[in-house]
Amino acid sequence: LYFKNYSVHLLKAKHFALTMKNTIIILFTFIGFTSFSQHSEELIPSEAVSVFSINNISLLKKISLDELVKYEFMQEVQSELFDGSTSGKTIKDSGLDFDQKLNVYYGKNELFELSGFTFGISNKKQLFTVFDDFEKAKTNITGVELYSSYMNHLLIKGNSGIVIRVEPTYEKVSEITDSIWVARGNSMFFDESYNDYEEGDDYDGDYEEEGIVKDENFEILDEMNPENDLLNKNYWELRDSVTTELQSLYFNQVLNNLFVKEINLIKVSPKFTLQLTHPVDGIFYLDNSKNFSNAKGLWHFQTLFPTLYDDMLDLYTGNIMVGDIVLGESSVDVFMEANYGSELGSIYQKLNSAKFDKKVLKYVHKNNTGFFAYNINLKEGYQRAYDIVIPLLEDEKDPRISYNVLLAELLNEYVNTDALFDTYKGSMFGTFNGVKKVKTTRIEFFYDEETFEYGEREVESEEEMPIFTVGFSTNRNDIPEKVLRHFGRMTSRFKKQEKYWVVEEAVLNSLPLYIINRNGLVVFTNDEDLALNHADGYGKQSLSGKYAKKAQKSKFMYGYFDWGQTLNKLPREMFNSKQNEILDAMRGKAGFMELTSSKTTISKTDFHLKYTFDGSYDNSGKYLLDLVNSIYVLSK
Amino acid sequence: MKFIYLGIILLLFTSCIEIYDDITIKSDGTGTFKYNINLSSSKVKVNSILALDSLDGKKVPSIKDIQAKINTYSQKLSEKEGISNVKIESNFTDFIVKFQCDFKSIEALQKAIKEVIIDESGTKDSKEIDHNWLEWDGIKLVRSIPKITTQYTEKLKTEDSELLKNGSYVSISRFDRNVEKFDNSNAQLSANKMAVMLRANAHSLTQNTSLLENTIYLTNQKKP
Numbered sequence: 001l002y003f004k005n006y007s008v009h010l011l012k013a014k015h016f017a018l019t020m021k022n023t024i025i026i027l028f029t030f031i032g033f034t035s036f037s038q039h040s041e042e043l044i045p046s047e048a049v050s051v052f053s054i055n056n057i058s059l060l061k062k063i064s065l066d067e068l069v070k071y072e073f074m075q076e077v078q079s080e081l082f083d084g085s086t087s088g089k090t091i092k093d094s095g096l097d098f099d100q101k102l103n104v105y106y107g108k109n110e111l112f113e114l115s116g117f118t119f120g121i122s123n124k125k126q127l128f129t130v131f132d133d134f135e136k137a138k139t140n141i142t143g144v145e146l147y148s149s150y151m152n153h154l155l156i157k158g159n160s161g162i163v164i165r166v167e168p169t170y171e172k173v174s175e176i177t178d179s180i181w182v183a184r185g186n187s188m189f190f191d192e193s194y195n196d197y198e199e200g201d202d203y204d205g206d207y208e209e210e211g212i213v214k215d216e217n218f219e220i221l222d223e224m225n226p227e228n229d230l231l232n233k234n235y236w237e238l239r240d241s242v243t244t245e246l247q248s249l250y251f252n253q254v255l256n257n258l259f260v261k262e263i264n265l266i267k268v269s270p271k272f273t274l275q276l277t278h279p280v281d282g283i284f285y286l287d288n289s290k291n292f293s294n295a296k297g298l299w300h301f302q303t304l305f306p307t308l309y310d311d312m313l314d315l316y317t318g319n320i321m322v323g324d325i326v327l328g329e330s331s332v333d334v335f336m337e338a339n340y341g342s343e344l345g346s347i348y349q350k351l352n353s354a355k356f357d358k359k360v361l362k363y364v365h366k367n368n369t370g371f372f373a374y375n376i377n378l379k380e381g382y383q384r385a386y387d388i389v390i391p392l393l394e395d396e397k398d399p400r401i402s403y404n405v406l407l408a409e410l411l412n413e414y415v416n417t418d419a420l421f422d423t424y425k426g427s428m429f430g431t432f433n434g435v436k437k438v439k440t441t442r443i444e445f446f447y448d449e450e451t452f453e454y455g456e457r458e459v460e461s462e463e464e465m466p467i468f469t470v471g472f473s474t475n476r477n478d479i480p481e482k483v484l485r486h487f488g489r490m491t492s493r494f495k496k497q498e499k500y501w502v503v504e505e506a507v508l509n510s511l512p513l514y515i516i517n518r519n520g521l522v523v524f525t526n527d528e529d530l531a532l533n534h535a536d537g538y539g540k541q542s543l544s545g546k547y548a549k550k551a552q553k554s555k556f557m558y559g560y561f562d563w564g565q566t567l568n569k570l571p572r573e574m575f576n577s578k579q580n581e582i583l584d585a586m587r588g589k590a591g592f593m594e595l596t597s598s599k600t601t602i603s604k605t606d607f608h609l610k611y612t613f614d615g616s617y618d619n620s621g622k623y624l625l626d627l628v629n630s631i632y633v634l635s636k
Numbered sequence: 637m638k639f640i641y642l643g644i645i646l647l648l649f650t651s652c653i654e655i656y657d658d659i660t661i662k663s664d665g666t667g668t669f670k671y672n673i674n675l676s677s678s679k680v681k682v683n684s685i686l687a688l689d690s691l692d693g694k695k696v697p698s699i700k701d702i703q704a705k706i707n708t709y710s711q712k713l714s715e716k717e718g719i720s721n722v723k724i725e726s727n728f729t730d731f732i733v734k735f736q737c738d739f740k741s742i743e744a745l746q747k748a749i750k751e752v753i754i755d756e757s758g759t760k761d762s763k764e765i766d767h768n769w770l771e772w773d774g775i776k777l778v779r780s781i782p783k784i785t786t787q788y789t790e791k792l793k794t795e796d797s798e799l800l801k802n803g804s805y806v807s808i809s810r811f812d813r814n815v816e817k818f819d820n821s822n823a824q825l826s827a828n829k830m831a832v833m834l835r836a837n838a839h840s841l842t843q844n845t846s847l848l849e850n851t852i853y854l855t856n857q858k859k860p
Contacts, residue, residue, distance in 0.1 A: 463677075
């Protein structure tokens with residue numbers, strides 16, 4: 001990058017030298033251009049909560065722009081950005097500088113939501129064949145060019161650009177609109193269509209019919225008397241005006257921070273800055289502490305209990321997840337690091353101090369398709385959390401909190417926590433054993449040959465069903481047994497068999513669920529074979545060898561999944577068309593996903609997710625974008 | 637309209653759907669219409685769909701929503717002129733819904749159904765709604781598929797309609813006198829010669845809606 005910039009500057013310097021023939025000017029010009037150079041990551045707003053940064057964007061050269069805009073992270077930013085002008089073009093033709101990083105970001109606080117991406121620019125002319133809907137707009141910020149298209153903005157500084165969309169939050173717009181609306185003498189507005197919408201209807205009714213669209217004559221009235229319109233806006237028009245004003249206000253705030261005060265994410269987050277230096281294909285950053293402070297329910301909490309809110313915020317400070325992505329020829333490695341502050345860290349450390357329960361392996365068939373286990377010491381975690389959280393709450397004078405503190409303290413004294421945590425220690429496991437045909441019944445229509453009169457009869461049938469097993473470790477099988485016996489007395493659906501319990505029509509109201517409560521485990525499964533024939537485990541058929549050893553060595557979490565096999569068995573209709581497109585790329589290929597975790601320290605836990613597959617992907621860039629998209633959707 | 641769409645999606649993803657469509661017409665033009673939908677052979681699948689929040693980007697209705705909608709249709713239909721004895725039985729253990737009503741005339745039945753569809757879906761002034769799928773002149777019954785339903789089947793994606801390959805549609809026409817002849821060579825005449833049955837595969841029906849078209853001619857003489 002330095003070499004490229006240097007070459008560009010040298011050419012420009014040479015031009016000056018020929019015209020001005022003044023070496024001092026050459027020197028100053030060179031210095032001026034160099035100091036003006038900008039990296040795309042320096043344009044990421046400090047308000048960003050999650051960032052996905054692709055270091056090696058050469059991987060994306062083959063991706064078509066039409067394909068790119070289908071991703072959620074692109075659609076949110078600029079649904080109207082790309083039109084027919086991008087047809088048949090690839091990212092290579094878009095004027096992007098492939099020596100700079102491409103950074104996709106998203107952020108939300110209590111005032112606004114922002115999303116977009118930053119990138120390097122090598123050819124501005126080519127860039128505007130893609131951003132052809134953007135028109136130049138005025139800005140007072142020196143050295144920055146602003147282009148806008150509806151609510152989307154493109155800002156260029158030096159050889160980097162940022163596409164940004166800032167939208168005020170629904171709550172903030174409502175708060176201001178409602179206050180103006182009521183101040184004008186109206187009663188509190190209640191959106192009657194909201195409940196209908198909540199019921200799941202995408203609105204497809206006739207707006208005019210519902211009185212939302214104004215009368216045809218209204219437009220004439222507007223033209224005749226525009227002042228009248230300003231004073232007599234209906235609620236929705238007022239809301240639109242407030243939204244537009246806030247959009248402009250918050251957009252300018254973000255710009256001011258970013259370009260005038262020069263506060264960007266790099267300046268406020270050392271973790272992010274450090275992550276950017278990693279020589280990998282991509283990195284991601286997720287600031288959970290901002291997610292905590294921006295959580296909707298907590299705004300109310302913040303108003304009622306400001307001190308407690310600050311204490312909780314302190315507890316969450318430093319809760320940042322960062323990760324590296326490394327693309328191999330037949331593998332993708334994701335190295336994640338979950339960071340937290342020392343107090344929260346001490347809770348996690350205690351919580352994650354449990355060892356893998358070997359008994360679990362007996363109930364995991366060697367041919368299973370997926371397996372996970374997580375090991376938690378709930379007792380230790382509870383005690384540590386109690387020691388940290390109760391003192392925070394004790395200082396609050398609010399009667400409700402005080403009452404709850406008392407309740408928690410009394411429960412802690414009176415409840416036999418040993419029995420409680422011996423029953424459920426916190427460690428769990430689960431397996432996915434593929435799809436099997438299970439017996440069920442159905443009603444069949446039949447017709448009398450004489451009259452064609454119709455009748456019904458019950459016949460045996462078979463349906464395909466995914467087979468799952470989940471369970472947890474216990475030192476007290478006697479306690480779950482008491483609960484099961486109680487249900488057995490209350491309903492005939494709970495039946496005790498020699499080595500297991502069966503609950504009739506428990507799974508999807510149609511199939512039995514089997515509960516095996518023995519050998520220090522409580523196991524729930526819809527696998528009849530496991531309950532009937534292997535209630536004490538699979539014996540020689542159980543998981544052993546490499547994966548059993550890895551599971552035993554694992555700390556907090558271990559899991560694997562035969563993605564290729566499973567995908568082929570999952571019904572397509574479970575996913576939307578975009579998800580199916582992503583999954584189609586993996587269907588038919590053998591792929592194996594494995595997650596391991598390191599020992600939890602007081603400051604972090606490391607995770608490693610490895611996805612290996614047979615053969616190489618035609619387009620690893622597309623795979624990378626799929627990952628970006630998944631993380632973007634998950635982090636929203 | 638959205639509810640109808642969701643209903644169709646729900647039916648589609650339950651490949652083993654069985655539909656029973658039975659109309660009895662007396663010589664005076666009055667009669668009984670029965671329509672049963674049987675999803676019991678896919679009840680695990682239906683239950684798993686109902687357990688989802690959304691499917692194909694649309695919210696999945698709860699059993700309570702479905703029941704409420706069925707009741708609305710039933711109530712509205714029972715209020716229509718020429719329609720009486722509306723009965724709906726819904727069994728959400730086996731997922732069977734049975735509808736039945738008496739009608740004064742074929743015209744009254746079609747008019748009532750159209751009005752309810754217009755009322756519930758907001759569809760109006762469309763050729764599909766104007767279409768009469770039943771015609772009765774006292775000695776001849778002409779049956780086809782309502783165009784309002786073919787409108788939906790035409791929009792089905794290939795992969796979606798493939799799911800209906802195990803489904804079946806049975807259409808029965810009953811009379812109080814003998815059937816003389818009928819046009820559709822796939823139809824069967826009952827042993828007592830007073831009923832005609834047509835069976836079609838649900839998938840084939842989405843590809844060719846004329847499969848259930850039939851003109852049935854009756855004898856002049858009433859059965860003693």
